[in-house]
Amino acid sequence: MTHVSMPADLRHVAERAKGFMPSNEGQALFETAYTYGSLGPICEIGTYCGKSAIYLGAAARQVGSVVFTVDHHRGSEEIQPGWAHHDPTLMDPRFGKMDSLPFFRAAIAKAGLEEEVIAVVGRSETVARYWNTRLAMLFIDGGHSEGPVTSDYEGWAPHVMVGGALVFHDIYPDPADGGQAPLRVFERALASGDFKEVAAEGSLRVLQRVGFSA
Known part of the structure; x- marks a missing residue:
């Protein structure tokens, strides 16, 4: 991995945006995007309010890449009403549903990353079905x-x-410490033989598709 510091102004915005990404993991995410972003576009699955997209977008700007961030913006299961991570300020009273899209747009605008971070609003499985572009980095x-x-x-x-x-x-x-579903899928990716683990920071794990040494 390339060890490079994130610009202080963007780090400041990222750390204050709504979300669940600790600053040390955010820095690792930035470094990963910086390392791989020059190879092609970056894609994030799960936008929420844009916190992690700022870390990704900051790196994309430096290496001439772009970030596509995919989310239906109605909230995953664990942030719905009655769940531990629910934020009532994200409820849209007109429809009785979560809506994180306005918060994402405000965060990305505040960071000045609207050219680097592109929102794809829709269900992940639907967008994936029609996606045809090779990705330099995928963040799940x-x-x-x-x-x-x-x-x-x-x-x-x-x-x-x-x-x-x-x-x-x-x-x-x-x-x-937390749910086990991401761990099981991570282990499945390793067991496939298509990926090898190259870095870890906190709960963040970085795999690289076999066949290249960054």
Whole structure:
């Protein structure tokens, strides 16, 4: 991995945006995007309010890449009403549904990254079905139950180019620390033989498609 500091102004915006990405993991995400972004576009599955997209977009700007971030913006299971991570300020009273899209747009505008970060609004599995562009980096951080993580991996991992990166968030070897679905899919990716682990920071895991050394 390339060790490079994220610009202080963008790091400041990222750290204050709504989201669940610790700053050390955000820096690692930035470094990963910086390392692989020059090979092609970056794709994030699970936008929420744009926190991680700022880390990705900051790197994309420096290496001349772009970030596509895919989300239906109605919230994953764990942030719905009655769940531990629910944020009532994201509820749209007109429809009785979550809507994180306005918060994402405000965060990206505040960061000045509207040219580098492109929102794709829709269900991950639907977008994946019609996606045809090779990816230099794929970051899976959408729904964290078994179905969504599996679907994101199966739908998007085949698009990662040889030498590109597949990145998972919320990998917890100890069940006491968090859900196990992302860990199981991460282990499946390793067992496939298509990827090798090249970096880890907190709950972030970076895999590289076999055949290239970054």
